[in-house]
Amino acid sequence: EADIYQTPRYLVIGTGKKITLECSQTMGHDKMYWYQQDPGMELHLIHYSYGVNSTEKGDLSSESTVSRIRTEHFPLTLESARPSHTSQYLCASSTGYNSPLHFGNGTRLTVT
């Protein structure tokens, strides 16, 4: 049973639109992460946060931005979507580095 929620589940938008992918968790976890996953490929970290007002870029170059104003909320924003952004975006959280990572069900984004 997932205690981390992502919306929307699916999104199809046109090029140039601004979008925000929502991620919320009810577990009080300090650490939150955004991963990008293409079909059949490994997950790549695009952003992470250690706590409120803390955000860092991950390993994969991304044109997205994130914010962490509240512990439970970690939205990801694309200012101008492009077809190259078409992918699955997975949000995750954990209490610490020796704790399992909990994932949401993902947002599958298609940019036409």
Next chain:
Amino acid sequence: KQEVTQIPAALSVPEGENLVLNCSFTDSAIYNLQWFRQDPGKGLTSLLLIQSSQREQTSGRLNASLDKSSGRSTLYIAASQPGDSATYLCAVRLLNAGGTSYGKLTFGQGTILTVHP
């Protein structure tokens, strides 16, 4: 740069068979290693987490082992069932110079497991 490789890429077995999935990593200075399961169109579910000081972890029919010196981990599934069909991913968290971790996980590409009745 840490690289994680999973072999085989896909595996199909009859129900009831015991099986082993393999994960190898290039940098042995790891903080921990996790095994996940991913069902089609879903997020990942954590199965087992092995600390760098541990050799194995068990949960039900699952047993994961870790050999840091050789850069290998295995996930053993006993008496496989059709419900075990999914993609299995391993991920390693690196140790930093201070003896803790930066927290970032490096994932393998996964093994697609099909258990047929």
